[in-house]
Each structure stands twice: as C-alpha cells, then as structure tokens.
Amino acid sequence: MRVVAQRPQSLTSARTHYCPGCTHGIIHRLVAECIDELGLREKAIGICPVGCAVLAYDYFNFDMLEAAHGRAPAIATGIKRILPDACVLTYQGDGDLASIGMAEIVHASARSEKITVIFVNNAVYGMTGGQMAPTTLLGQVTTTSPYGRKKEETGFPIRMAELLATNEGSAYISRVAVNTPANVIKAKKSIKKALQTQMNGLGFSMVEVLSTCPTNWGMAPLEALEWLEQNMIPYYPLGEFKVKEA
Amino acid sequence: MRVVAQRPQSLTSARTHYCPGCTHGIIHRLVAECIDELGLREKAIGICPVGCAVLAYDYFNFDMLEAAHGRAPAIATGIKRILPDACVLTYQGDGDLASIGMAEIVHASARSEKITVIFVNNAVYGMTGGQMAPTTLLGQVTTTSPYGRKKEETGFPIRMAELLATNEGSAYISRVAVNTPANVIKAKKSIKKALQTQMNGLGFSMVEVLSTCPTNWGMAPLEALEWLEQNMIPYYPLGEFKVKEA
Amino acid sequence: MDRVLMKGNEALAEGALIAGCVAFFGYPITPSSEIAEYMARKFPVLGGTFVQAESELAAINMVYGGAATGARVMTASSGPGISLKSEGISFIAEAELPCLIVNISRGGPGLGGIQPAQSDYWQATRGGGHGDFHTVVLAPSSVQEMMDFAIAGYDLADKYRTPVMIMAEGTLGQMMEPVSLRSKVTEFIEKPWAIGGCKGRLPNIVNTLHLSPEFLEYRNKVLTEKYELIKNREQKAETFMAEDADLVVVAFGLMSRIVKKAIMDVRNQGYKVGLIRPITLWPFPADEVSRAAEYARLFLSIEISMGQMIDDVRLAVKGRAPVEFYGRIGLIPSPEEIARQIVAVAQKEGL
Amino acid sequence: MDRVLMKGNEALAEGALIAGCVAFFGYPITPSSEIAEYMARKFPVLGGTFVQAESELAAINMVYGGAATGARVMTASSGPGISLKSEGISFIAEAELPCLIVNISRGGPGLGGIQPAQSDYWQATRGGGHGDFHTVVLAPSSVQEMMDFAIAGYDLADKYRTPVMIMAEGTLGQMMEPVSLRSKVTEFIEKPWAIGGCKGRLPNIVNTLHLSPEFLEYRNKVLTEKYELIKNREQKAETFMAEDADLVVVAFGLMSRIVKKAIMDVRNQGYKVGLIRPITLWPFPADEVSRAAEYARLFLSIEISMGQMIDDVRLAVKGRAPVEFYGRIGLIPSPEEIARQIVAVAQKEGL
Amino acid sequence: MARGRVIFIEEECKGCELCIHFCPKDILGLDKSRINSSGYHPVTNLRPDNCTGCGICALMCPDLVIRVERE
Amino acid sequence: MARGRVIFIEEECKGCELCIHFCPKDILGLDKSRINSSGYHPVTNLRPDNCTGCGICALMCPDLVIRVERE
Amino acid sequence: MSDEQQILFAGFGGQGILSMGKFLTYAAMGVGKNVSWLPAYGAEMRGGTANCLVTIAEGEIFSPLTENPGAAIILNRPSLDRFESKIKPNGTLVMNTSLIDRPPVRQDLRIFQMPVNRIADEQGSSKLANMILLGACIQKMNIVALEQTLGLFELIFAGKKPGVIDKNRKAFLFGVEYAQNNW
Amino acid sequence: MSDEQQILFAGFGGQGILSMGKFLTYAAMGVGKNVSWLPAYGAEMRGGTANCLVTIAEGEIFSPLTENPGAAIILNRPSLDRFESKIKPNGTLVMNTSLIDRPPVRQDLRIFQMPVNRIADEQGSSKLANMILLGACIQKMNIVALEQTLGLFELIFAGKKPGVIDKNRKAFLFGVEYAQNNW
C-alpha cells in the first residue's frame, strides 16, 4: 500500500493547541504541504501573528519569528530586504492583519514586498475570547458586539482582498475557504500560487482563507463549517482578485 | 461696488506661514468658505495634522484640535461620537493620512464615521523638508528618493480615493485639484458636498485635493501648478469615486 | 444582597460608569478585555459610546478627542497596548486633558505572558512616553477598590486636568470578590477649555505644538508646577503594623494583601515587620516612606517585577537604611513564600 | 584634508556604515531626518537597504525582522517617534536582538517643539516600553562622537545581544564639526541564533511569548543577569577637573561641553567645580558619581529637561551630599548662563 | 477486501467529527467507550473493509490524526 | 472706466505670481521697486482700468491678499 | 482568619471548572461569608488545564491565594499530578476517576472518588458533570449548608432559563445522592 | 580659547544665511582651524528667520554656542532687533540696509552697511546676494585670509558645476571689491 496522506515535513510533530475542529489546523497543513512540494523548507522563514496562531513557531518546521500584534508584514519586510532569496511568509488573523495591522499590510502591498501573506479570516478574535473583528459580519454576536454587529455603530466588515487588490504593488490576491474538501483543494492551489509569485519576484502576494472558530462562534465544528458556507462566503466571495503574470 | 471676493469668516486674520504659491492656502480658503456658506462655523471642530498644515489651528476661526501625526481620524471619531451634531473635519497631508495614518483613515472609513476628511496630496513630505510620500510619483526625486522613486524598491504610489472607495462605510469620496481656476471651483463644490454628506449622516466623506509644494518640488509656484497638471492628474484621476445618496 | 460578586475588571468598568464615564475606546487584550466587554454590554442600554478601536494607538487618540470635548472617557489595555499608547499619553498630558487609562498588567517584556505582573511600574510612573510629564497612577488592591479608584481617578483627572492611570495586576482584574455599589456621581466641574463648537465664544484650541523655545519652556514649567502641587497634595499610602516595625515592607496592589497575611504570620514568629502600601504610585508616597526611615532599620521592596519601585523607595530612604528587594514575575507569590522571604532577610540583616 | 566637515546626523550615519550597517529602516522626523536622507543617498550606491517605513512602528518592526537575520541594522527618530517604537523596543530587548536605535531628541511632551532637549532620559533609560528591560544608551557630545559611538554601539549590541540607543540633542545632529573618518569594521562575531533558512541545522525561533509563568520568570532572570553584567562592565563616564571639586556638575551630551566652558570660567573666579559626564546613560556611571560623593560637598545636575537624570545622581549619591538641579528646555543654555548658575548655587550652599 | 486503510493517532484526536462527516463511505465514528488523555472520545473506523483510501478524512482533519494508505 | 477693482494687502503678498498668471486681463504684476517686510516684491495692478472684477486673481491667491469689488 | 477555607478546583478547560468554583463562591456569599474567587486565566484556555481557587472566611480575606489549599477537587490526571502534593496535611481530595488512571499517593488525605464523566454520560448530561460532582462535594464537605445552597439556585442562575436551572438542580441533587450512597 | 571667534549670521530663510556660515566654516577649516557651525534649525523654516553661529578657534572648541557673538552679519530687520543687543562690546556688526530700515542703536560697534539686495539685483544675481556680502565680510574681518579662501572655492563647492563655482566666485569678488571701496 502506498501512503496517500501523512504529516508533511514542514510541520513538527507537536500537537496543536487549537480547539477541536478549528480549521487553523487545516490551513497549517496546507501551507506546510505547499512549502514541501515547492522544496522551500530550508529557505522558508515564517512569521506568526499574535492570535490563536501565535504558537505556530512550534508547529512549522522551519525558521520562525513571533511578531508583535499586527506587525508581521513590517517584520517580513525587514527580513526579506536582507535575505532576498528567502521564502518569507506571514500567517495572520483578521484582528492582527485587518485591525491593528492595517497600515503594515496596506504598505507591504503598496511597496510590493516580495512576501506571502496567509490571512486567516474567521470573523472574530479567537485568542482573546471572541471579540468583534473588522471582518465580523453584520448581526454577528461577539463579546464586544453582544447585541449583534450594527452598521450604525461599527460600519461594515472590511473585504481585505478587494481593498489590497487596488494597490498596484499587489501581484497575487485571492480568497479561499477550507470548509469542504473541494475548497480545501482549491485553497492549497492558491497558497502554492502565492508562494510561487513571491519566489518569481513578482511582488506582494496574499491568500485570504475563510476559517472557522467553533469555540467563539459557539458552535459544533460541523455547524461552524456550515455557518461559514451560509454567511461568510456570500459576503466574502471566493476567487482571485489580482494575478500579475511573470 | 459690491465685494466679490474677501476673507471668509471661518478664517482668522492670521498671515499663514506657507511658502509663496503653496496651494495649502487656497484649500484653507475653500474649506472656510464652505463652512461659512453652510452656516457651520459654530458647529465646526477642525483637526489639524502634523504636516505643514500643523498650524491650521491659528488660521481656521472655529474650535480646533492639533492631532498626533496620522491620528486625526481617530481623534475625530472620539469627538464625533460624543458630539454627534458637530461638524467634525480633519485636514491631513499625504504623509499624515496615507503613510503613518493609514490604519486610522481606513478604519474611520470602514466604521463609516460621520466625519469629513480634507486630504491634501502634494506627493511629498513638505514640513520635514521634502521626503518621499506614499503618493510620491515614480521617478520623482525627493530627499529620501534622491535618484528618483523606483518601483523595485518602493513599489507604487497609493491611490487613497480608490482604496477607500472599496469600503462600504465610505459615503462620499472624490479627488480634485487646485491648479486652475476651473479646478478650484470644482474643488469647492466637492468639499461642500462632503460636508453635506457628513451633516446628513450618510457616513464617511473624504475629498483628496491635489496640491503643490513649490519649495520641495524645487519649482516656482507656476511651474508647480504645471507639474501637477502634467504628472499628478494622469496618475491620480480627478472625479467622484463614491457617492452615497440620502 | 447589597453586595454584588464581581470580577475586578467589571467592578472597575462599573465604577467608571458610576463616575459618569460616557465613552469607552479600547482594543481587546488579555487580561483587560472584560472591561471593554462590560462597556459593550452596558453602553447600548445606558446610552453612551463603546468603540472597539482598530488599535491601542487609535484608542488613545479617540480618548484624546473624546476628552477634549470635556466628557469623561476612558480606555483600558495591558503591557504591549500601553506601550502603543505612550505617544498619545504624552500628547494628552501636555494638552492637559482629564481621562482614565487602565493597565491591567501582565508580564513582559515583548509579548511576554498574560500572567500578572507589576513590571510596567517605570512606564507608568516615568518614561512611559517622550518628554517631561507624569500621569497620576492609582494601584487598587481589591475588587472594591477597582470600583472606588475608578471613581476617585476621574475626580483627580478633572481636578488637575491630567490623565490618570489605574494599574492593577491581571489577577486583580480576573478575580471575583463582593463589592458594595457606590452611588452615581452627579456633580462635575466646569470645563470652559473644552471644544464643542464656538457658539457665543471665541474658538477653543487644543494643542501641544510649541515651536517657540520660550513658549515650550513655559509650558514645561506650567506642567512641572502642577506636578509639584500634586506631589505635595495627593501622595497616598496605607500602612499596616508599620508604627513599631524594624523591617518595613513596601508593596502595592494585590501583592500588598499577600504581604499583610505574611506579616501576621511573621509577627507571630516575633519579627517586628510592617507594611507601607503605596496607593498612588505616582506621586509616590515618599513622605510616608521617609518618615518610616526615621525608625525602621531595614526596608524590603516586594514587587512582581525584577525591581522597579525600589528606585522610589531608595530615593525616599536617602541611604538612611538598607533597602532590600524580593521579586517574582508572572505569578503572585503566596503568603507562605513571602513570610519565608521576610524571615530570611530579617535574619540576614540580624533583626 | 583628513578631516571632513559633517553634520552630526551625517557623521552618525557614516559611522553606522563604517560599522557594517546594511539596512536602515526609518520614518522622517525633525531633527533626525538627515540620517535617513544620508542612508537614502548611500545605500543605492554602496549596496544595502534603505526603506522609508510607513511609520515608526513599522520601522522598529522592520528592525526587529532585520536584526533577527543577524545583520547590522538601525533606525533613527525623535521623541514622538521613539514613543511609537516603545512596544517594538520591548520586543527586541526580550528577543535579544542587537540593533542600533537613534533618538535625536527634541522637546516634549506631545508634539512639543523640534528644538533640542534631553527630556527623553527616563524613556531611554527605563520605562520606555512595558516590562523589565533596558537598552544600553550612549550620549555623544561631539560630531566626532556621533560617528564613534555608532561604531561602538554596534559592538556593544552584538556583544550583549541587546538594542543600543544613541541619544543626542537635536542640535548635535544639526551642527557641523570636522570629523576624522574611522576605518571600516571588518570583524564580526558569529550569530548562530539568527534566522535565515534552516539548511543543515534545526530551525531557529525568535520569540518573546512565554505562556508558562515559570519560563517567563526564567527569561526575566536571564535578562536581569545580563543587565547586571552590563552595569558592572560598561558604565562609562568622562571627568573634567572633578578630582578636587567641591561642587560636581553632572551633565551629558552637548550640554556637557557647555558646562566645561563654564567651569573654566568659574574656576577663574575661584570656585572648585568639576564635571562628571555620563557617556553611558544606561548603565548610569553610578560608581564614578559614588566615588565623587566621597569628597564633593555638592552635586548639580544640569539637564535640558525638567529634571530626570537627577534621580540617578541621587540614587548614586545616596544622601551623602545635596543634589541640586538646573534645567532648561527647547534650548541649550549658554556657557555664560551656566557659569552664573554654578556660582549662584555654590554661593547658596556656601562653598 | 479494503482498497484503503486509515491509521489514527488516537492521542491526537480531538473528536471534532470533521473526518466522520466528510468520509464518502460514512465508515468513521467516535469511540464513546474510550477517552484519550486529552479527554476526547477518539475517532475509529467502524467498517474498515469499506475504506477506499480516498484520503478525504485526512484532508479535512485539522489535527493530522489520520494517515491514509491505498493499494 | 473699470468695471472692477482689486485691493491688495501688500504686507501679506508673497509674490508667488499666481494671480498675475491667471488674470484674464493680464493686468497684474510684481512691483520690483518695493519689498514688503517679509522680503517679497508685492503684487500691483498695472492697468487698473482694465479690471473686470472677475475675481479670478482672488480665487487663485493662496494668501487672501486680494479683495475684489465689482459694479 | 483561622476559620478561612481554601478550595481548589482543577481539570481541563471545558470541564466547567471555573463555574464550579463560582457556584461555591456565590453560595458562600449567599450565606453571608467573605469570599474570593481566583481563576488561573488565559494561558490555560484552549484544551489546556483550568483551575480556580475559592477562599471563604468569616473575617477579612487578606490573601485570595495560597500554596496549600485545604481541599482540592481534581477532574483530570495532569491536575492531580500537579496539585496532590500541595494539599494541606490531612486535607480533602476529590478526584474524577474517569480521567484519572492512578490512585493518590498521599496517605493523610480524606479522599472521595467519582467516575464523573461515566456517571454524567449515564445520566445523559455530560455537560453537567461538574454540577453532579459539585453536589457531591457540598454534601460531603461542610462549607455551606446543603439546604441554603439549594435555596440559592434561582439567585445564582439569575437570568438563565428555568429549564436550565432545573437541569442543573437535578444534576446537583444527583451528586448529593451519590455522595450519600457512595462516600 | 581666548583666540576663539564666534560669528553670527541672521536673516530670512531663503537668503542663504546657512550657506554663508557654512562657507566661512569650510574656509576656516581649510586653513587648519578648529571650527563648528551651529544652525537654528527647523522652526525657522518657511519664510521665517534663519540664523547660524560659526565658531573658529586654534584650540579645542568646548562650546559651539554663546550669548554674545563677537560679530554679527544681519540681513533683515527682525534679526537686527533680535540680535543687536547681544553682540560683544566693541564687536562687529554688518547689516543689509536693503531690508533694514533703521540705524543701529549700539555706539560701541564696528559697523559695516551694504544694500545687499539692491546691489545683487543690479548685478543681476539676486540669488547670490549672500556671496557678495560674504566676500565683503571676509575682506574686512580678519578671520581667514582672502587668498587662502579663494584657493578653497573648488574644494568648498566640490561637486558643483564649474559655471556655478565661477558665478559664486564672481559675486564673492564683487563683494570684496565693494568692501575695499565702501567700507
């Protein structure tokens, strides 16, 4: 018998601290598989966010740096400018990237930094216990929008992929989801494309991944996947928003 | 004889510190005239940036607050949330708004804060002596792009109006210029529309004004107007990018 | 039941509401988030503003704007978030805007941990921002005081037109104790300097830019005189069995309560130990400590840090007695541990 | 002409290049911008990276990333910008990454002015960020030292794996003096901890998160021991006519040169006055000051601030002699003014 | 005879049921009779013979619990 | 006879020449014979009679130097 | 202070450790005692371990924490390994044998055992395992009187749906009964 | 230190104040002196006033600043009002009468006057007014020898186009001549 599925080399053997059914785990695996398949593990430098993925440095099996909240793109810039041949990727949540880190991500994209950003949009602040994120949907209940997010008070969820696509510096921008086998396979393709965009020196690349937070959504893992399908995808359409060819 | 042009009430009698031919002066006057004509002077609260317009609190004849560099939109939020009937406007340069203040402006727009932003884009850092701005054009020489701005190192100039127009929270977004009498008249119309958008509670409004910096562009005032026409307008098209109707 | 069981963070938030706080601007961070969450629940009901800012930077600048209107506003955060606020705090101090800033503190440096610490003492009392300024800093030691100091903090803030910081160990924010609710504050002082539209008056200007060296210096002197006044008037400390003490422990916050229990214990073992608990970290109760230096033979600064307040203890003792230190980080030492330490130090110094 | 006439800011930048700095990440701010502008001119020619960051926050985090690769990198700013960097500096200190941070300082608080000041002393030496950490702080007093301290700063940074700050009054950055160029630094120590791809080794991790209280405390102890080591080894001060002085002035930076001229003057008037000039602000040369406290009858801390370093002077003097203060802000007092002040204080104290 | 085989690292299973839900053969389930040291009922293969080795369970498992083999 | 009239606050003029350039009647110019206390040659109306009072000069003046009157 | 009692609750996150502690705290306050509830917060989230310490006293509570709790209610193995040695001499240890696969080492302790998860599953209320155990504990340890506690349910669960309160009371009483029969 | 000379240059921004000072500084350094050049920076930009202080000495320069410069070269009225009283007793004052509409108050000073703007306009080189004045000053004040200074032009303007250097030398020499004829 041949092995059709096993742990990629770019992941350590550490057991993750993620809640049951949290799709952060799936996304970690996809990133690791892409790094493996592109043979980039020994060139890879990963930057983890402050967020539930803060411990990613224990999970990814290559050089890692733990960033200050939201600043991963600036840190990635500092690294990539000095090590132009490295494969530099940031892994950021929606609070990290779309809230506190807004300036850093917009400017990394504008400067066309040759880095790859994995943007995990789960519409909530997971690590800190379920506060509202800039990507929280209207009506969604969180600990800081206890009566449901209202546009009168908080405006509208930000579509980062669309926003960053307006920057000429963006070379590859896409949005994927990991709620079904089909979407997981697509997500992996997109992540690989983003990494290739970086290694081909085309410019800034980002994959926004719609992900679940069963714990803070207050749902069973399977319900969460369903909720993502029903609520997130309609507001956050999947697809490629910017594709700069070599 | 009747007076067809004189100092608006919303300007103090102070002589500005601006360089000869700097169009900051024109923009100040337009804002003041709009405030006068809409009868908002006694409701107006202006927030000046850190930039050449930092002393605007000496020039505008209504309540003023001097912000930390880039944070005017956050300060405006704090004020407007507590004084919903006030007319709150920020006056910001391209370094202030598009560089250090990127997160604050994007989120004020996303939250649909009912404020008006006058964004003076002169493609350079005036106050600090002519460093590169995020809006500096490719090839443009500044003290921090002494060999001309290169896309390989600094990516591409950011088009703030287009970027903010992607936010559903933005109710009125336009770009104007003050390099000719015709454009100055259009600019004034647009600024008035932005202020009305705020007072009608429609959401976030911003007018990006293409302006000159003769001193740091190293040009005579008239050359500077010409340079704006020839170089800035082609990259920064004039027009309205978002108009939410009542 | 007149007493309500509350988390420290909730008691602090409720205290702010009692004091008339009408707006909260903040960004979540453990272990302070319950303050934001409490406000997010209350304001939509009570009327008032809750804004989850995009960052601590934005939050403190929203406070800057909010406070400029004369309203009672606040923000809350922890270590890294307070660092991000430091530019704004410096602005607010110079603009002389009253407001409440809360640091439910955790261990650093860097991301550190989310466990309790007092290692932001320096940042809170000096140096937490550029230029010559201070913020009044209050250190509660119980959930009841979390509420009471929020109320007192606003009064100090308005009285002196200064930002006031409440600094409490994360544990104090997370633990629950019964609190007696206070009655709503109804009297507020006039704020003619506030911005809000210039109807019927000349425009007001809130500004911290002073290009002329002479005026910049004048402003710094004004602030310095204010700080001197506060130092003379507002130093606050609690003493516990300090009157006859050979060894005076200096400790603040929740830590000080642990020390009390330890002192009861070592007193039974025959050691004359007492406590001075700074309630205001700035102004530091130097007079109280200095008085104790007249008779105490030894001082012991106990902090949940590597040693920061000890500078202020030494500055107050002025070499009249040795000042020892004991500190932990990321956890609050138990009364048993503190008792052992006190005895060890006392014996070492031959008391 | 072996000596070149340079602005202090340019000399500092050139010094960094001589020391092997390969990347500058910064955001313009008066009076530091010439450093960025110099690098923007040089790197494209020399090979190396100049990035004008979107903010000081981004800049310090670019430094965080750059330093993590083991390369010599730097940033420069002033007051408000340094405040914005404080979170990042705390991270870099805990991650133990060597780098150079420059504060060409101006008057605060708030936006303040752009005129010279030393009022970021507390922020630089303690409290400029959350948690228990320090950065080594060097204070040059001449354009030549701007260059030399940049070189020395990198050596200290690498040796102790710590961020090093150079703090100089704005005037020192703006003025021109002749400097003798130094020869290029060619020897660097190994940095096995650096990240750069795990080819042929286990992955390296740069991290400041320590969720377990035990490990967090361990990390704090490691840092504290390092700081003790630096305190014991690296205190640096210059003395000027201090040996026989009744009155010892303590002053640093360009200010200390003015004091020297004033001392020449008052010595002619018969006052035995000397100077201790801290070269390292952290670690503060407490030993030198303490030695002087053996014989000096009076200390005078002269600062371009409302009084910050005076804390460290007092901590070192330990009550053995009175410590007076004289300060200005936004301008550097003239030698004439300082001479008058010294005489006034000397007479008041009956020297 | 099974065309595929799945091996579980039970200790790592968090009982989230994603694999169970997506297995086209619907042959996986939680073993309520057992609790791993993290306190979860681990997944198990109820009808090993029906496994096709399609790998979908592993594709959807967030915790790399599943190793899949196929002929 | 002039349909319009322009009055300048000479002390405030910075000699930027914007008004001069945009005046449709081309009747404005700097007075090289004078220097105001800021060190600038102030603007002046060379042919007052031709002023139409269109206000364009004031529209383009950054420094509110010009007051325009019209019949 | 001598009358001060300190009870530690420890187990996995998600086992309802903190709410057990809160319930006891409310109950004690309800009967007029001074109380404090001290959680180990944050880091222990996400499937990690959770614990909280409840202090109950007649007089003022100086220290809400201690090295040596008088009683420990332990719901999983890691917590037992961590805390068994810390319990006061001759203190009380309650353990959930469903998730603890070793006997206690200490000989001086009063020990009560219950296969909490199994029993809860049997009762078809796995979510209420903590209430069952709590009932048993309160029955056995004389901290707050059983009757008084029962009287406080509405107060403690204020705002919760009646159905929820009943479920909890049922589970609680089942625990009481279990303790009567087995402990 | 006794030999130390301190010269203040003051006027509007844009009048080339700082470069006048720099030129003198370079020249003095060129002839082997210790020098320092201290500008009033920043705030004085944007049409405000500009000034710089040049210190020249044989020995080490402790203080690059002073309350009382030995000489002051003043290009506009506000600067005269601000600095006249500060000049050392019996010091030197050079003033640009084009922009100074009052006579000096001090009686003890050596005074040199020149309508710099008018002369420069006449010379059709308004941009080089400062070089004209500088030539005159160096001719008159014995800080650095004229010949040596002339020899340093290439060095000081290193990198500038020859044309520019010539223009500056011409203006400079015109100033020298003016001083010889009028001062």
Ligand SMILES: Cc1ncc(C[n+]2csc(CCOP(=O)(O)OP(=O)(O)O)c2C)c(N)n1
């Ligand atoms: C400067 C700073 N502010 C706030 C925090 C607290 N904090 C940690 S993670 C986080 C947000 C996490 O949400 P997200 O980025 O969406 O990641 P997720 O946990 O959802 O994957 C916050 C606010 C911090 N650590 N540092």
Ligand SMILES: Cc1ncc(C[n+]2csc(CCOP(=O)(O)OP(=O)(O)O)c2C)c(N)n1
């Ligand atoms: C935190 C902080 N960083 C940097 C500065 C320095 N600074 C002042 S204004 C400015 C930029 C001005 O450019 P812009 O915003 O475009 O305004 P302009 O002068 O061009 O109108 C900078 C970088 C500052 N004052 N504060």
Ligand code: SF4
């Ligand atoms: S809190 Fe949410 S995002 Fe974080 S691990 Fe749990 S499920 Fe995943």
Ligand code: SF4
């Ligand atoms: S520097 Fe530029 S922007 Fe600033 S006032 Fe002068 S011309 Fe205007």
Ligand code: SF4
């Ligand atoms: S490999 Fe396919 S068939 Fe086999 S268990 Fe997994 S999903 Fe089911």
Ligand code: SF4
């Ligand atoms: S998906 Fe993985 S973790 Fe979830 S139940 Fe299946 S094997 Fe266990």
Ligand code: SF4
């Ligand atoms: S009003 Fe019209 S015509 Fe008269 S000067 Fe002005 S621009 Fe010229």
Ligand code: SF4
């Ligand atoms: S536009 Fe105004 S400032 Fe410029 S020259 Fe004309 S009047 Fe003078």
Ligand SMILES: [Mg+2]
């Ligand atoms: Mg999230």
Ligand SMILES: [Mg+2]
């Ligand atoms: Mg600009």
